[in-house]
Amino acid sequence: MKKILVVIFCISILLVGCNKDRDVDTENQKPTIAEDETDHNEQPANDEKKDISDTTKDRQDHNDGTDEMNNEQEESEQIKEEPYVMQLNKEWAGKEPILRKMTELIIPPYEAKVKPYTIAKDLSNIENIDQFSGFTNEQINMLVKNGFVVLPSRSTRMHYVYDTNEYKGVPNFITADSVLHTYHQFYSKSLINIESAFLYEDLDLLTKQMLEKSVMLLNELEDEDLQELQKKNIVYFLVARMLIMNTSEISAEVEAELLNTAKDEYALIEKAEGFVKSPLYQFDFDYSQFKVRGHYTRSEELGRYFKTMMWFGTAPLPLMDAEGNMNNDNTLQALLVSFTTFLDSKKTCDAELWANIYLPTAQYVGLSDDINVFVMNELRKEVYGGSEDPNIFNDAEYVDKLYEAVKALPDPKIAADLKSLDTPTEKQFRYMGQRYILDSYVMQTLIDSILRPIPSALDTMGVMGSDVAKDLIFNHYKPQDNWPEYEERFNELKNEISGYTLETWGNNLYNGWLWSIDETLTEYGKTSGMPYFMTTDAWKYKSLNAALGSYTELKHDTVLYGKQSVAEMGGSIEYADYHYVEPNVPLYSKLLYLTDYTIKVLEDRGMMSDAMKNGAMEYKELLELLITCSIKELRNETLTEEEYRSLLWYGGIIEGISLNFLNGITSDYGALDLTDMLVTDISTFPGAYLSLGTGYFDEIYVVIPVEDKLYLSRGAVYSHYEFVSSTRLTDEEWWELQGIRINREEYGDYPEFIEPSEALPKQPFWVENFKADTNEVEITELEVNWDNLSEE
Incomplete structure (x- = not known):
């Protein structure tokens, strides 16, 4: 069983292929993990097992036959038996994953000793205050009291905002929000690129071959019970094939009843209306999950990929019930699916195709906590020994051993809390299950289907260490009043997560992004040596807002892969001389670390385009600049003229980085970059969805200390929304609520600005601690000093 546990928790590197048609560039094969980097906590594999190591592959070969494959998608398909021999692929059936080790994070040493300063009640000691007009008395009071508004x-x-600052001559205030937002651009665009340029083709071929081999395996089975179970597997892969083809009208040499069941499933997926009895599984299944959203609305191809992967990620085969009884039929069905995956194929081995899709996305989002095909393959070998005959799967002599093996498999960490629905929540097999993610684990632990069915993003922020989030939870929302157990669970989670090390936070990019967000939640006291504005209570709320804004982008980018918690229910001639970086050395260091690792992941797999790499390298240079400037600011040191000049161009720099990321995508996705506002759902309860959104980006005015003088600077921050919606919203629907309609014309897409909808949710009440309702501020451009120009 130890080998099986290794498989569940340690799949994190790309598997070496068995493609008979692809040429592998052996000269460029570079394992990304050495033998001495193997996790020594894992049990060593048997000598006859082969470790699977990460390799650099020639991705150009990946496109061989692409035109032929695309042509096949436009035609009805016939299931043919000739390409296959019903035997396991020897290379893949004997492979076992190992765990990739992350490098250590290095945060440069720094000391915070910013000199104290006070702001005059009339703002008269701010050097450039005459450049601004229109602040209300309330806003002036907020500037004086908090140092920002x-x-x-x-x-x-x-x-x-930064582009306008450059033109108007306003000092830039470089916010953590804008730096996190730029990482989102890299994460999102690089994920889109690997999905559309690489993973889509593998998924297309995987669904085609698995359907063909499932039909062939039916003809090889002698046991009548196994035959009936295999028919269900045929329906399963018929649905997958229909989803990737975007039509239910495919021709397959199968019984009409099977085809009709698959069509019924496809119809429910297309409606995407909520919990309905599944024609295949005969239990309640949440079809609303198949509403295409996130970045997957940007093209038909991405939409097909989304629905197919959602089917592979959510359609379950429960292996055990709540009483500890094994579901024998489902277990045998899962064994048959796994066996089929490891059978030889005419083209690429399906186990390799599975790994090509699962492992890169696992490095972005993490591993599934459900049982998958590699786990079942190990279980098959343990229970049935060296036999490769599927006809023995149902033999009575193996029943007890099979039960013990299934019983020993771990339960999922994220399991829905459902009472009136018969959706399975126990240990289950999913072909390519949605991933275990830390924040969903937190929210699932902190909900109760009766007493607290609706969680909050504040749960995650509070557990991660935000005192202001904890205060809002326990002193305003008060879930503990209805559900006393909430407080005990909250404190247990907080203690657990506070003990996480780099081994957990560095396990994948999703965890790493959460880990970076955690740095924005650091709260500073009056004697911390930080700038005055960062020591105020209002800044704690602003920082929580920044964390939630970035968290919303993280959830949006991973809406397909992350398992949700579920319960019922041009410039001016004269420029500003000084600029300021929100000093957060740990945050920028972690983002630099993540960027380096993302580059490595993409390059190892041959998935890094030149434009994407250019953007990533520019982002790294920016982060290095921000680290240097932050350390100098905290030491009261003056930035160099070159550093100030780089900060002056900040708006153009982050725009150029984002454009490189956009250009790094191999396809044109129309409205992909018309606005950066977005929405996502993060938790499900029947008929309603907890949603997060980012609206128009707000302006932040901050009084900054420079060379013993004070200046008023300006930057950009997130506007954060959390609300319950009756439907899973797309970005386009969210934009319209905000007052942006996308018009699609032959010559291109363009936004039209209209009045926000009356249905637009309000922001949470606590943003009033740092945000005003109106903005009537006017800025006078700096006058050109012609004498200085003539002297130059």
């Missing part, structure tokens, strides 16, 4: 704007991208 956030005002609403109509900016659809963060860099717009």
Whole structure:
């Protein structure tokens, strides 16, 4: 069983292929993990097992036959037996994953000793205050008391604020929000690129071959019970094939009843209306999950990929019930699916195709906590020994051993809390299950189907260490009043997560992004040596807002893969001389670390385009600059003229980085980059969905200390929304709620600005601690000093 546990928790590297048609560039094969980097906590495999190591593959070969494959998608398909021999692929059936080790994170040493300063009640000691007009008395009081104020704007991208600053001569305030937002651009665009340029083709071939081999295996089975179970597997892969083809009208040499069942499933997926009895599984299944959203609305191809992967990720075969009884039929069915995956194929081995899809996305989002095909393959070998005959799967002599093996498999960490629905929540097999993610584990632990069915993103922030989030939870929302157990669970989770090390946070990019967000939640006291504005209570709320804004982008980018918690229910001639970086050395260091690792992941797999790499390298340079400037600011050291000049161009820099990421995508996705506002659902309860959104990017005015003087600077921050929706919203639907309609014309897409909808949710009440309702501020451009120009 130890080998099986290794498989469940340690799949994190790309498997070496068995493609008979692809040429592998052996000269460029570079394992990304050495033998001495293997996790020594794992049990060693048997000598006859082969470790699977990460290799650099020639991705050009991946496109061989692409035109032929695309042509096949436009035609009805006939299931043919000739290409296959019903035997296991020897190379793949004997492979076992190992765990990739992460490098250590290095945060440069720094000391915070910013000199104290006070702000005059009339703002008269701010050197450039005459450049600004229109602040209300309330906003002036917020500037004096807090050292900053956030005002609403109509900016659809963060860099717009900085572009205007450059033109108006306003000092830039480089926010953590804008730096996190730029990492989101890299994460999102690089994920889109690997999905559309690489994974889509593997998924297309996988669904085709698995359907063909499932039909052939039916003809090889002698046991009548196994035959009936295999028919269900045929339906399963018929549905997958229909989803990737975007039509139920495919021709297959199968019984009409099977084809009709698959069509019924496909119809329910297309409606995507919520919990309905599944024609295949005969239990309640949440079809609303198949509403295409996130970045997958940007093209038909991405939409097909989304629905097919959602089917592979959510359609379950429960192996055990709540009483500890094994579901024999489902277990045998899962064994047959796994066996089929490891059978030889005419083209690429399906086990390799599975790994090509699962492992890169696992490095982005993490591993599934459900049982998958590699786990079942190990279980098959343990229970049935060296036999490769599927006809023995149902033999009575193996029943007890099979039960013990299934019983020993771990339960999922994220299991839905459902009472009135018969959706399975126990240990289950999913072909390519959605991934275990830390925040969903937190929210699932902190919900109760009766007493607290609706969680909050504040749960995650509070457990991760935000005192202000904890205060909002326990002193305003008060879930413990209805559900006393909440407080005990909250404290247990907080203690558990506080003990996480790099081994957990560095396990994948999703965890790493959460780990970076955690740095924005650090709260500073009056004697911390940090700038005055960062020591105020208002800044704690602003930082929580920044964390939630970035968290929303993380959830949006991974809406397909992350398992949700479920319960019922041009410039000016004269420029500003000084600029300021929100000093957060640990945050920028972690983002630099993540960027380096993302580059390595993409390059190892041959998935890094030149434009994407250019953007990533520019982002790294920016982060290195921000680290240097932050350390200098905290030491009261003056930035160099070159550093100030780089900060002056900040708007253009982050715009250029984002454009490189966009250009790094191999396909044109229309409205992909018309606005950076987005929405995502993060938790499910029948008929309603907990949703997060980012609206127009707000403006933040901050009083900054430079060379013993004070200046008023401006930057961009997130506007955060959390609300319950009756439907899973797409970005396009969210934009319209915000007052942006996308018009699609032959010559291109363009946004039309209209009045926000009355149905637009309100922001949470606590943003009033740092944000005003109106923005009537006007800025006078700096006058050109012609004498200075003539002297130059």
